[in-house]
Amino acid sequence: MSPASPPGGSFAPLAQPVFAVLWAATVLGNTGSFMRDVASSWLMTDLSASPAAVAMVQAAGTLPIFLLAIPAGVLTDILDRRKFLIAVQLLLASVSITLMILAQTGMLSVGALIGLTFLGGVGAALMGPTWQAIVPELVKREDVKSAIALNSLGINIARSIGPAAGGLLLAALGAGVTYGVDVASYLVVIAALIWWPRASKTDDALAEGFFGAFRAGLRYTRASRPLHVVLLRAAVFFAFASAVWALLPLVARQMLGGDASFYGILLGAVGAGAIGGAFVMPKLRERLSPDGLLLGAALTAAAVMATLSLAPPKWIAIVALLFLGAAWITALTTLNGTAQAVLPNWVRGRGLAVYLTVFNGAMTAGSIGWGAVGEAAGLSGTLLISAAGLAVAGIVMHRLKLPAGDADMVPSNHWPEPLVAEPVGHDRGPVLILIEYHVEKHNRTAFLHAIDRLSHERRRDGAYGWGVTEDSADPQKMVEWFMVESWAEHLRQHRRVSNADADLQGKLLTYHKGPGKPVVRHFLAINRPGKT
CATH class of the missing domain: 1.20.1250.20 (MFS general substrate transporter like domains)
Incomplete structure (x- = not known):
């Protein structure tokens, strides 16, 4: 064979x-x-x-x-x-x-x-x-x-x-x-x-x-x-x-x-x-x-x-x-x-x-x-x-080549569950996710190129807005942000990240030189009194 x-x-x-x-x-x-x-x-x-x-x-x-x-x-x-x-x-x-x-x-x-x-x-x-x-x-x-x-x-x-x-x-x-x-x-x-x-479809809280x-x-x-x-x-x-x-x-x-x-x-x-x-x-x-x-x-x-x-x-x-x-x-x-x-x-x-x-x-x-x-x-x-x-x-x-299609699209399930002080309603949102990296000056260009590739993965899996910013007081501190329409949709993002995406994220982390892993924070929209 x-x-x-x-x-x-x-x-x-x-x-x-x-x-x-x-x-x-x-x-x-x-x-x-x-x-x-x-x-x-x-x-x-x-x-x-x-x-x-x-x-x-x-x-x-x-x-x-x-x-x-x-x-x-x-x-x-x-x-x-x-x-x-x-x-x-x-x-x-x-x-x-x-x-x-x-x-x-x-x-x-x-x-x-x-x-x-x-x-x-x-x-x-x-x-x-x-x-x-x-x-x-x-x-x-x-x-x-x-x-x-x-x-x-x-x-x-x-x-x-x-x-x-x-x-x-x-x-x-x-x-x-x-x-x-x-x-x-x-x-x-x-x-x-x-x-x-066929097995009956099971109930899924994130359906x-x-x-x-x-x-x-x-x-x-x-x-x-x-x-x-x-x-x-x-x-x-x-x-x-x-x-x-x-x-x-x-x-x-x-x-x-x-x-x-x-x-x-x-x-x-x-x-x-x-x-x-x-x-x-x-x-x-x-x-x-x-x-x-x-x-x-x-x-x-x-x-x-x-x-x-x-x-x-x-x-x-x-x-x-x-x-x-x-x-x-x-x-x-x-x-x-x-x-x-x-x-x-x-x-x-x-x-x-x-x-x-x-x-x-x-x-x-x-x-x-x-x-x-x-x-x-x-x-x-x-x-x-x-x-x-x-x-x-x-x-x-013929000059526009078809993709190889050899990427591993099986979910990696490598994202940890987000930390919460109390249970969050699935319909609450939008959700802002911030990820803080420390990138040395000589790695800046390579980091930005890698994170640009990662932006497509974020958008594919649920983000409707994405960007990367730097700290005006410390340009080596860079923050990736993306927004998701609801808490449930962000939890679905955790399920959707593939092994190929995990490899891409692993490549990006090689440019992070801060103490420990990048800090991840989740921010939920607040409905102010009197506002709908």
Whole structure:
């Protein structure tokens, strides 16, 4: 086994029954969802031949994820995840039941199709961060990365089966039956979630409320520079790559002369290519860095779009989409894996929600934008423009390197409990924390550089204000200060400090030359009489 291989092997998580059952149920549920999406996209081409209208189906599915992913991430971190997932599955099942009835009765309209697709997107927005966040609960710690890769593989297995099966069902039995099969898949997922023997959530005196958790998630995102790099790289890649997804129904129908089953075969080819890409990716990782993988994915996807712009024979289009699938899973797993690696567990749901917001925002904006370009430049011209843009952007963004993601984000729990004269109410605040250092003159520059790096950790973990000052009478006495909104939030800071942060703080302490450790003081706001 190569040193880069996960300790338990790529398929080790499937030996753990809970993960295996939920993984299989998820594959089935995603297969049904892809069947529903094929039916909806193809029915839209029956209802309207406008590129903008067809692209709106893609946009309606991804816009809710852009709008709701962050609130969904907050709910992921504060609610019982199993009950939350069951509720979301019931919502998705009701959407497909409504689509089935409207399709069977011939009452489906452009507005109804877009509206119901939007509701399906709401369900996907609520579900996405939660499915990803439960992975550490289902497998051993050493198998988490393999489990994440298997989840991506499962999605693409569904992508290879669902569209083709959906296209065949749509052509043979109609949209109503296709939507009905999707409903049945949600029932299987609900049954698996009910079976999951998950421990009940224990009461926690420091449990976060919705709005406090929301603010904490945004603070972390604003202060995490490694996450910023991942988000920017994702936004650029998916904004250009979204063109092929938005216009593929029209490419299949108008440029390649195919029917619903051929459209399903094209999407199935993408899924099959993704599966193949998943199996060869370990070898590629041995030869290429994450940045090299992302550049290769961009250039490959651009080449596929350029090929499709030439209206090639059907078999060439199918082969091209095999390569698109391999490029797509390479980009997804590289970016998602890096995002997972730079996020600690306490904010994982919210951080992944921000990533999904950027991903789906880029897909939504790209779908709408490329649909508008398609109206003016035609399908071939639009595909060529997006291909050129993706290739150039991939080369330019290659200079902005992805974070290594090798920092130890496990909580260190090395901060001592703060000293208090009497119990402090959790809602009391704000809280001012002062840490006094003694730094010799020749260490001043190095100390300020180190404490500037530490400031990002303070802000990520809960501080909304930070600074460093010096004593006018003794410049070697320097005080770091930061403010937290409440006493409870500061106690949560104690839980959030990671081993990587502890190493950073240890480096800073090498510049402290005072007697003993730096003095830490906590100051609580006082509500004066007559003041609120």
